[in-house]
Structure formats: structure tokens, C-alpha cells
Amino acid sequence: MTVALTPEQRELAGAVTQFAARRAPIASSRAAFDSLAQGRLPAWWDEFTATGFHAVHLPEHHGGQGGELLDAACVLEAAGKAALAGPLLPTVTAGAVALLADPSPTTDAVLTRLAAGVPAALVLPQDANLSAHADGDGWLVTGTSEVTAGICSAGVALVGAHTDDGETVWLAVDTSEPTVAVEPVAGTDLLTDLGALRLAGHRVSGALDGIDGDRALFVAVALTACVAAGIAQWCVEAATDHLRTREQFGTPIGTFQALQHNAAMLLVNTELASAAAWDAVRAATEPVEQHAMAAAGAALMAVTGCPDLVLDTLTMFGAIGFTWEHDLHLYWRRATSLAGSIGTRSGWARRLGEATTTRTRNFAVDLGDAEAGFRAQVAATLDAAAAQHNDGPGRQGDYEHFATGPQRTTIAEAGLIAPQWPAPWGLDATPLQQLIIDEEFTKRPGLVRPSLGIAEWILPSVIRAGSPALQEKLIPATQRGELVWCQLFSEPGAGSDLAALATRATKVDGGWRINGHKIWTSSAHRADYGALLARTDPAARKHRGIGYFIVDMAADGIEVAPIKQASGDTDFNEVFLTDVFVPDEMLLGEPTGGWGLAIATMAEERSxxxxxxxxxxxxxxxxxxxxxxxxxxxxxxxxxxxxxxxxxxxxxxxxxxxxxxxxxxxxxxxxxxxxxxxxxxxxxxxxxxxxxxxxxxxxxxxxxxxxxxxxxxxxxxxxxxxxxxxxxxxxxxxxxxx
Incomplete structure (x- = not known):
């Protein structure tokens, strides 16, 4: 997964990747470490900015591409993955923060310069000791910044300075002026210059009014997270390629389970980092309190966590990844520098924890007025249901979402318990319609949304492979809460290795005779029916000779024995099946085709x-x-x-x-x-x-x-x-x- 979601965004990221491979390979950057550190721009900078990659988020009337901040995020992510050298992140970030300013001639001038390809850097007020004194229609600025990425190459520095009355004024500093000095510093990141900005009575005419300092910080962190996400994605690909091709003991090391698990966890953490970065960027249009939580999440999941992800990758490479010649150390150095640039991890954790003790992050999707007619129908049904009450206990446990009665029946008969299912059991609801239904339930907090429990995982297989008569017998009653289900998959000798099951189903006249032993079966002591896997063809390959049966839990030969858990609860059970007869119509699909149905059931369960x-x-x-x-x-x-x-x-x-x-x-x-x-x-x-x-x-x-x-x-x-x-x-x- 990348930050890019739409085809256009993926195409944009792909174009940056192609440019980097063609015009800015890492080998050329290695030859330019010294010049990059002194603030000299990469040879390809003018060509890159001529394409508008750096200004996709800036308005067209300023010379930009007229896109959104998420478009810029896609550019930065691709640049991070390609280890693109130079001040791209500082330049894009400075432009994004300048966009927060109120429209004015000063703002217009800054955005126009940035869109034209002038490199820039951002100095947040908390990252400098800059004081600004009013001087006629301008400001006199004095002070020093902390070390800042991209400041040596910057033509424009967007700085937040403190005024005499304790406010912050945002100013665009032309770094070519004699009252501006930049002191290069040897940086951890060898691909981006680092230095400190010194201003000595530097005069700036006009300020960029309207920039919120917190919002500027959150935008900067969000865009930094996108570069970090790109680095993590490179790590996943590099590690996977290495594990596929590197051999030890005569076999690819990618067959070693420990390394497989390390690579898989690297992917999991990268997916989470990308999701957090994306969330922080999209939150830029939300209230600042929401943006604060999203930015803090990106700081923790993507930015400050990135060095460890690269280090995890390095350990999979072994000593190879620790050499100067391998590109991995360039990503490691950049990840470390990015993490340092946003402040301490503990500070961001404290910021997010303080926020979430009283607020929650809103993950609702804005659907606007889409499907207004469908929404009105759903709303009318739920309003009618809200006026009713459930008067029967839940057969799956004493929980509101299992309760039975008129209210649940109204919702069930309208197809709203599992709206994604085909009619008549659901509404064939599209993903958009499912979101609308979710929203309408959310609007009515007093209306408890009914649950199907375990049946939610099983009934899709009944719909897919059961006869119409079987569907009519089982589905409506389950939706009304009148039937309880269990899943008879696991066995004492076949837990995670489900296909190794030993329960046998032998064909007899009119059906099947089943013998076996199931374990860890939730709700078997309450269940009316169970979905059972049994081996129908012992001679077939392990995954082939399996049948998927619907078993009446009241049938002769079924014994349920509760398993007491460490908690003292007895939700799990052992189930013993001795010569249990299951009619032919209770077999779903082909006698040896149960594995595919089982996989679908387990996917529903994992979801x-x-x-x-x-x-x-x-x-x-x-x-x-x-x-x-x-x-x-x-x-x-x-x-x-x-x-x-x-x-x-x-x-x-x-x-x-x-x-x-x-x-x-x-x-x-x-x-x-x-x-x-x-x-x-x-x-x-x-x-x-x-x-x-x-x-x-x-x-x-x-x-x-x-x-x-x-x-x-x-x-x-x-x-x-x-x-x-x-x-x-x-x-x-x-x-x-x-």
C-alpha cells in the first residue's frame, strides 16, 4: 500500500519514480555528497521543477499544478522510496505552509517564487530563537535557527519569528541578502544539506498573515511522514528481493521461517506507517484538533519509527547491509535524520495521549449527498425500528446486539443486518450504500445494531453454495436471532494446520456419516447449527478431499463438553461426533470442494x-x-x-x-x-x-x-x-x- 489511492495519484508517483531512475539514480547522488552538503542543488533540479513535481499542490495562478496536498504527499513518498537527493521535502513543505496564509501580495509573491522552482526551507518558531521588531511597513529580524534541513540550498526561508508582544509573525527571508548567513553543518542525511540560519537585523517587508503555528507543524510532520513511508516501502521491496535470491546452506534464506516472519512484520509496520501518513495529510482540511491527533499518530507510526524499520531490514541483509557500498545505509541515515527533525518520540506520544483522554479521532468518510433516495429509505426503516423494542433475550448471550423481538425483526426483514448480501437476505448494497447504512445507525445511538455473531462468517457460504430451500430454512431465522451457530473447524491435531483435519465423512444412503473430534468451538453449547469440515476423500491431496457440511447440533451422536478457560468462562467447547448423520442437502458444494468455502469463512472471521x-x-x-x-x-x-x-x-x-x-x-x-x-x-x-x-x-x-x-x-x-x-x-x- 502506498499513500496514493487514486489512479491519478499512482500515475503521479510512478512518474516521479521514473524520473529518479532516469535522471537521479543513487549512484549520481553518491558522487555529489560534498556538493549537496554545501547546498549546491542536484544537476537535475531545474528539470525536475520544470515538470512541476515540487508544486503539484500549489495553485495554477501561481504557476503550480493546482492539485491537493495528497498529491504532494504522493510525490514525496515516491521521492523517499527512490532516495531522491536535494531539498525537495523542505521546498514542498514550505509551499504547503505558505498556502495556510491569508491571500495577500506577499503570499502571492512567495508562492510564485516557490512554484518557479526556487528551493526553500521552513523554520518553525519552536525551532529557532528569532525575534522580529516592527519597522515601518516591515520587520527587522535577528536570531539563529536550530539545524534545519535544506537551509543551505534554500533561496527562500519561511520562518516563524517571535514579536515583542509574544505573537508569531511569518516571514519569507531571501537568503541571498547580506544580512542573512547560513552555516553548513555535517548532516546525518547525506542526501540533503543541513545548516543553521543566522539573521542580523535582516529587514523583511510584508508578512504572511493567517498561518496557524500548530497547523504549520502538523503539515510539516505529515509530509515528513510521507517520505518516511517511502523509505519503509523501499525496505520491504529490498528485503524481499534479498530473501528470494540470497542463499545459505544451499537454499534461499527466504525459506527460513524466522526471516519470513521478519519480512512479514516489516510489511505490516510499513502498511501502518503509510496509513498513518495518509491520515495526517488528509486531516489538513479537518479541524485543527483532529489534525493534531493525526499528525501525532504519523509522527509515532511513520517518522520516529522509521529508523527501526530500516534497522530491521539491515539485520535481514546481515553484514552486507552494513557496508558503505550498499544503499541501505543512505535510507537509514535519512530515516534517522527525519526522526530527529520533528522532535522527541515521547513528546509526540504525550501530545497524542493528552488529546485522546478527552477526544476521539474521527474516521468517518464524508459521503456528501450521495444516494439520497437510498439514505431516505434506510432512515425511514431505522426510525420505524427505533420506535419498537426487543422483548426476547439473545440466544447467543446476554448482549443487546443479540436481543430478539419486533425491533430486530424490522431491521432484518429490511435487509439491513447484512446489507452486503444478495437479495432477499440483504440489499446487494454497494460499499457506498454500506457506508450510508453505517452512518444512519451511528446517527441513532439509542438503536442497537443487531449482530449475527459467528453466523456472519458462515452464512455467506450458505448463500454461495446452499440450495434455495436450505437458505430459506436457515437465513431468515438466523437474522431474526432465533438460530445460533458454531464453527466446527479446529481439531486437537489440526489447529492452525486446518487442512490436516482427521474428522471423516463417509458416504451413505441419502447423506453422510461423520465421525471425529472438534475443539475450541465457540458457542457449541448454545448452537442450533454448525459449519463443519470433514475429510470426504482420504486418498485426495490434503486440501482437496474436504467437504463443508451444515450440521444440526441436536442430531444423534453429538456430544458437547465445555472447556473452562483461564478466565473462568466456558465459551469454548469440545465436540465429539459419533456416527452423526448429515443429509445430502446439508453438504455445501461438491464433496471435495470444501476448502475454498473454508478459506472464505476464515477470511470473514479475520475481517x-x-x-x-x-x-x-x-x-x-x-x-x-x-x-x-x-x-x-x-x-x-x-x-x-x-x-x-x-x-x-x-x-x-x-x-x-x-x-x-x-x-x-x-x-x-x-x-x-x-x-x-x-x-x-x-x-x-x-x-x-x-x-x-x-x-x-x-x-x-x-x-x-x-x-x-x-x-x-x-x-x-x-x-x-x-x-x-x-x-x-x-x-x-x-x-x-x-
Whole structure:
């Protein structure tokens, strides 16, 4: 996944990539380290700016391309991936911050110069000790900046200086003036110059009014995150290529499971970094409080985390990656410099934690007035449902979303419980229509949206392969909450290796006779029906001879034995099947075609589990962070956790937008499942580490240990993290199997 979402954005990024390969290869940059450090522009700069890449986000009437900030983000991401040398990031960022200013002749002049290709640098007020004194219609500026990327090559420095009354004034400094001095500093990043700006009574006529200092910071961080995301993407590709081709002990090292898992985690972290960077850029048009949370998330997930991602890549290369000749160290150096440029990680974590103790990041997609007629129909149905009540208990547990009665029936009969399903069970709802339904439910917080529970994973297979009579028998009653389901997949000897199952289905007159033993079956003690996998052809290849059956859990020969968990709950069960008869009509699809249906079911399960990020798992820590005591430590922990959770949510929003455009990413469900697994572990580690003696109490307030003791179900359910890493490594990255 890249920051680019639309075909036009991908085409733009591709054009930058092609330019870099043709005109600005890393080999040419290596030969220019010294001149770059002194602020001399790369030989290709004029050609690059003539294409308008640096000014895609600037207005056409100033000479720019008239695009959006997300377009500039795509350029920077591609430049980061290609290790493009020179002051592109400072120049693009200075232009983006200048766009925040009110229209004026001064603003117009600055934007016109930048669009024309004049390199620029940005000096935020907190990164300098610059004082500005009013001087007629201008300002006299004195002081020094901290080390600043791109300042040696800059023709224009956009600076925030402090006035006598404690305000900030934004000024465009012409670095060619005699009252301006720039002192080069040997930089960590060998591809971008670094220096300090010194002003001695420098006069500037006219200011750029209207720039909000916080917003300027957040824009700068967001664009920096895009370069970091590009670096991470290069790492994924470089590491994957290396693992495919490098051999040890006579075999490609990409077959080693430890390296496969490292590469898969590198992809997961890169996907999250890209999603966080994208979210921070798009938030530039949202209220500043929302932008603050998104920028902090990008700072933590993309920028300050990038050096570790490159270091992870280096360790996969071994000593090869640690050599001067290998390009990897150039990315490592740049990632390290970018991380240092935005301030401390702990500072950003504290900023985000402070914000999320009282506010939430809004991940809603703005749909405007699209499908107004459809929305009106949905709204009318939900209004009618809201006037009704459920009067029956939930058969899947005492939860509001399982309750039965007139309200649930109204929603079910309107096709709104699973609107994506085909009629008559759903509405054949498009992704856009599904979002509209989500919004309408959200507008009615008092109306609980019914859940199908485990049936949500199973019934799509019934729709896909069951007879019309079977569908009519099972689906409406399940949607009304009258039937409960379980999934009979796992076995004692075939957990994650599902295809190794030993349960046998033998053909008999009118159906099948099933014998076997299933385990870890949620809700089997309540279920009316179960989806069961059994081997129908022992002679067939492991994945071929499997049937997918719908089993009546009241049938003779079924014994359910509860499994008591560490939490004391008994949600899981063992199920013993002894000569259980299943009629032919309860076999879905072909007798040996069950594996494909099982894969589809497990994909639904993984998607559902990764969607659990919508629940606030850090609720206990969030409450504790608002109480006296070690609040600052808790706030920082909270910020780290919320950055990770927000990145997963941004990943989901991006996937939604892709679906709206008729696209999808096959990696998303596995990436989200792994990321959710990591988030859960980190959340409970942070919570338990911050709560002290509360962890000694079984039922505390806020609840700390009870949810912790239930977390293994989510860590293991839908496939363990390690199995998902295998899937990512082999099926998405294409690393070789043993």
C-alpha cells in the first residue's frame, strides 16, 4: 500500500519514480555528497521543477499544478522510496505552509517564487530563537535557527519569528541578502544539506498573515511522514528481493521461517506507517484538533519509527547491509535524520495521549449527498425500528446486539443486518450504500445494531453454495436471532494446520456419516447449527478431499463438553461426533470442494476480528490517565497505543475508499489481523504495567484483569499471528516455501 489511492495519484508517483531512475539514480547522488552538503542543488533540479513535481499542490495562478496536498504527499513518498537527493521535502513543505496564509501580495509573491522552482526551507518558531521588531511597513529580524534541513540550498526561508508582544509573525527571508548567513553543518542525511540560519537585523517587508503555528507543524510532520513511508516501502521491496535470491546452506534464506516472519512484520509496520501518513495529510482540511491527533499518530507510526524499520531490514541483509557500498545505509541515515527533525518520540506520544483522554479521532468518510433516495429509505426503516423494542433475550448471550423481538425483526426483514448480501437476505448494497447504512445507525445511538455473531462468517457460504430451500430454512431465522451457530473447524491435531483435519465423512444412503473430534468451538453449547469440515476423500491431496457440511447440533451422536478457560468462562467447547448423520442437502458444494468455502469463512472471521479495533481496549488505561498519580507515564503509553489503533483504523478507511472505487487490497485482512494482535498485546502490557495493585484484584474498577484474561481468544481466533505472518510472507510477499 502506498499513500496514493487514486489512479491519478499512482500515475503521479510512478512518474516521479521514473524520473529518479532516469535522471537521479543513487549512484549520481553518491558522487555529489560534498556538493549537496554545501547546498549546491542536484544537476537535475531545474528539470525536475520544470515538470512541476515540487508544486503539484500549489495553485495554477501561481504557476503550480493546482492539485491537493495528497498529491504532494504522493510525490514525496515516491521521492523517499527512490532516495531522491536535494531539498525537495523542505521546498514542498514550505509551499504547503505558505498556502495556510491569508491571500495577500506577499503570499502571492512567495508562492510564485516557490512554484518557479526556487528551493526553500521552513523554520518553525519552536525551532529557532528569532525575534522580529516592527519597522515601518516591515520587520527587522535577528536570531539563529536550530539545524534545519535544506537551509543551505534554500533561496527562500519561511520562518516563524517571535514579536515583542509574544505573537508569531511569518516571514519569507531571501537568503541571498547580506544580512542573512547560513552555516553548513555535517548532516546525518547525506542526501540533503543541513545548516543553521543566522539573521542580523535582516529587514523583511510584508508578512504572511493567517498561518496557524500548530497547523504549520502538523503539515510539516505529515509530509515528513510521507517520505518516511517511502523509505519503509523501499525496505520491504529490498528485503524481499534479498530473501528470494540470497542463499545459505544451499537454499534461499527466504525459506527460513524466522526471516519470513521478519519480512512479514516489516510489511505490516510499513502498511501502518503509510496509513498513518495518509491520515495526517488528509486531516489538513479537518479541524485543527483532529489534525493534531493525526499528525501525532504519523509522527509515532511513520517518522520516529522509521529508523527501526530500516534497522530491521539491515539485520535481514546481515553484514552486507552494513557496508558503505550498499544503499541501505543512505535510507537509514535519512530515516534517522527525519526522526530527529520533528522532535522527541515521547513528546509526540504525550501530545497524542493528552488529546485522546478527552477526544476521539474521527474516521468517518464524508459521503456528501450521495444516494439520497437510498439514505431516505434506510432512515425511514431505522426510525420505524427505533420506535419498537426487543422483548426476547439473545440466544447467543446476554448482549443487546443479540436481543430478539419486533425491533430486530424490522431491521432484518429490511435487509439491513447484512446489507452486503444478495437479495432477499440483504440489499446487494454497494460499499457506498454500506457506508450510508453505517452512518444512519451511528446517527441513532439509542438503536442497537443487531449482530449475527459467528453466523456472519458462515452464512455467506450458505448463500454461495446452499440450495434455495436450505437458505430459506436457515437465513431468515438466523437474522431474526432465533438460530445460533458454531464453527466446527479446529481439531486437537489440526489447529492452525486446518487442512490436516482427521474428522471423516463417509458416504451413505441419502447423506453422510461423520465421525471425529472438534475443539475450541465457540458457542457449541448454545448452537442450533454448525459449519463443519470433514475429510470426504482420504486418498485426495490434503486440501482437496474436504467437504463443508451444515450440521444440526441436536442430531444423534453429538456430544458437547465445555472447556473452562483461564478466565473462568466456558465459551469454548469440545465436540465429539459419533456416527452423526448429515443429509445430502446439508453438504455445501461438491464433496471435495470444501476448502475454498473454508478459506472464505476464515477470511470473514479475520475481517471481523480485525474490526475489533473499533472497541476501546485502552479504556482502563484511559480512565487511569485522568487520575492523579503517575499520569504523565500513562498519558505517554496511551499516546503510543492510540497511534497504533488509529493507524489500523486509517488502514480500514483506506480499504473502504478503495472498495468505493471498485478496488481492494488482498493484504488488508491479514495485515489488520496481525496488527490487531500486536495492539492487544501492547495494550494489556501497558495497562498492567501502569496499574500496579489493581492487577491483583479479579474484579476491579476500572476493569483491568478480566479483559486481560479473555485476550487469548482474540489472539488465537481466526488464525494465530504466526500463521498470518506465514500467509503474508508466502502469499503476499511471494517468499519461497520450503
Amino acid at each position: 471481523a476480528i480485525s474490526g475489533y479495533v473499533q472497541y476501546d481496549r485502552a479504556a482502563a488505561l484511559r480512565r487511569l490517565a485522568t487520575t492523579p498519580g503517575h499520569r504523565e507515564d500513562m498519558v505517554r503509553e496511551l499516546g503510543e497505543l492510540d497511534a497504533y489503533a488509529h493507524a489500523i483504523k486509517a488502514l480500514g478507511v483506506r480499504e473502504t475508499l478503495r472498495l468505493l472505487d471498485g478496488e481492494s487490497s488482498p493484504a488488508t485482512s491479514s495485515v489488520a489481523k496481525v496488527a490487531m494482535n500486536v495492539l492487544l498485546r501492547r495494550t494489556f502490557t501497558a495497562t498492567l504495567g501502569s496499574t500496579g495493585r489493581l492487577a491483583m484484584v479479579a474484579a476491579s474498577e476500572p476493569s483491568v484483569v478480566e479483559p486481560y484474561l479473555r485476550v487469548p481468544a482474540e489472539l488465537i481466533g481466526g488464525g494465530t499471528k504466526e500463521i498470518q505472518l506465514n500467509i503474508i510472507a508466502q502469499m503476499i510477499l511471494g517468499l519461497p516455501r520450503k
